[in-house]
Amino acid sequence: MEILVTGATGNVGRNVVRQLAEAGAEVRALTRSPRTAEFPRGVRVVAGDLTRPDSLADALKGIDRMFLFPVAETARDVVASARQAGVRRIVVLSSGAVTMGFDHDFHLPVERAVEASGLEWTHVRPGEFAMNKLALWGPSIRAESVVRDPNPDLAWYPVHERDIADVATLALLEGGHDGRAYTLNGPDMLSHRRQVELIAEAIGQEIRFDVMSRDEAREIYRAQGGFAAANADFLLGFEDYSGNETDSQALDEFGPTTADSMEIDPAAADSTAAGSMPTAEAVTGVPARTFAQWARDHAQEFLPG
Template sequence: MEILVTGATGNVGRNVVRRLIEAGAGVRALTRSPHTAELPEGVRAVAGDLTRPDSLADAFEGVDRMFLFPVAETAREVVASARRAGVRRIVVLSSGAVTTGFDTVFHLPVERAVEESGLDWTHVRPGEFAMNKLALWGPSIRAEGVVRDPNPDLAWYPVHERDIADVAALALLEDGHHGRAYTLNGPEMLSYRRQVELIAEAVGRPIRFEVVSRDEARENYRRQGGFAAANADFLLGFEDYSGGAVDETDSRPLEELNPAADDTTAADPMPTAEAVTGVPARTFAQWARDHAHEFLPD
């Protein structure tokens, strides 16, 4: 069995690679820069770019299963090339926003391309990544021991990237997952303030939560760059999931504009990795301990 992992150097992809290696599978990792990918021993790194389907011929050779990172613009070409090369099973890294109906332009087209290919398929739909908090809050925690955000009481179920990877790896390795879409969340609804408290417990030092205006938070995140800058408008309710500007007179609550946000009254149980793996989902506290060193001062 030879499995191609695309997005192999990302937060989920790296963990998928690790789980497949542990299971004894042959793993090929797609990356734009094979020489700097720092992948585990035994993994064959191959050069390629999902935005350039014509660059993937070598990556597909001899592969029968694939973990697909979502690139909507080229999904149909990539899937068609994979099918011609002999790939028979594709597991898609999708989004819980497809389940809720918010996402019709980013992940849904990838799901449809795979479903319509005639290949075996499974969709893995995580909700809010716990890792987003490292990207958003890490710089200010490391530098000042503070998180600045306008919404201390907004809450959701942040999911550990290793739970996402465990489900994807099982769908790649085992039969019985064809035609399934697994929506994954963390096991606990936690407010932003409580998440900060759990990170503080993990790193062993106080972290202050400073409530600021939406405009100030947006400027802070834009100055920070990277993920924070790219997603500030959406996370703070200035634009909807599809990137459209939100009318400032729109009276809808933030959770209707941002499906990764909710209030603490919506405490219904949410689906987690346990339904697939049989193992309790990892808590945010565990995630914070796993990444505590990344919140420490440089």
């Protein structure tokens, strides 16, 4: 049994590759840049691009199971190629936004393509990635020991990427997960201010929290580039999950809503306002990793040089 991991250099994919290799599975890691990718010993690295399904033929030969990174535009063709090649099981990296009914264009089409294939399937639907805060706040913490953010009290349950990989790995290796969709969150509802405090504790230095307007934050994110620039409008509530412009007047008066940001204001509700949030523990039997643990795991990445 050989398993293909697509998106193998991503935050989740690289952990899935490592965990499968540690479990003794035969692993094939798909990447667009095989010459520069680094994986554990014994992992076979193959070239391919999910945006070009015709590039996957060699990568899919002999594959029994597949971890699928979501690319909506080509999902049907990729899944058809996988089925034709003999793949029997696909585990999809999806999103908690599907569970909450916000996602109709990005992850949901991938789920539907896999379900329509007749293959065994499992959807892994993480909520907010804790790793997003490294992409958003890491540059300013490294350079100035400061976080600039318009919403100190906005809160959600950031999930550790290793929890997501744990669930995906079990679904690839074990039976009993066919036809299941697992929504995953972190164990604690934490405001942005509290998350910054936990990062400060992990790196052993004070981090200043500067509150600014949404417009100021958008300019900073856009200038920062990368993930911050690409997602600034959504993260700051200027557009919804599908990229549609939101009501700026309502946002200025009430702040980002749960539907816009998948976060809530704990000042307006108690800590259980969002209900009981599912974590990886329901699948793995192991308590979900906390944000404090995530911050310790990535402490060095918040430090200069």
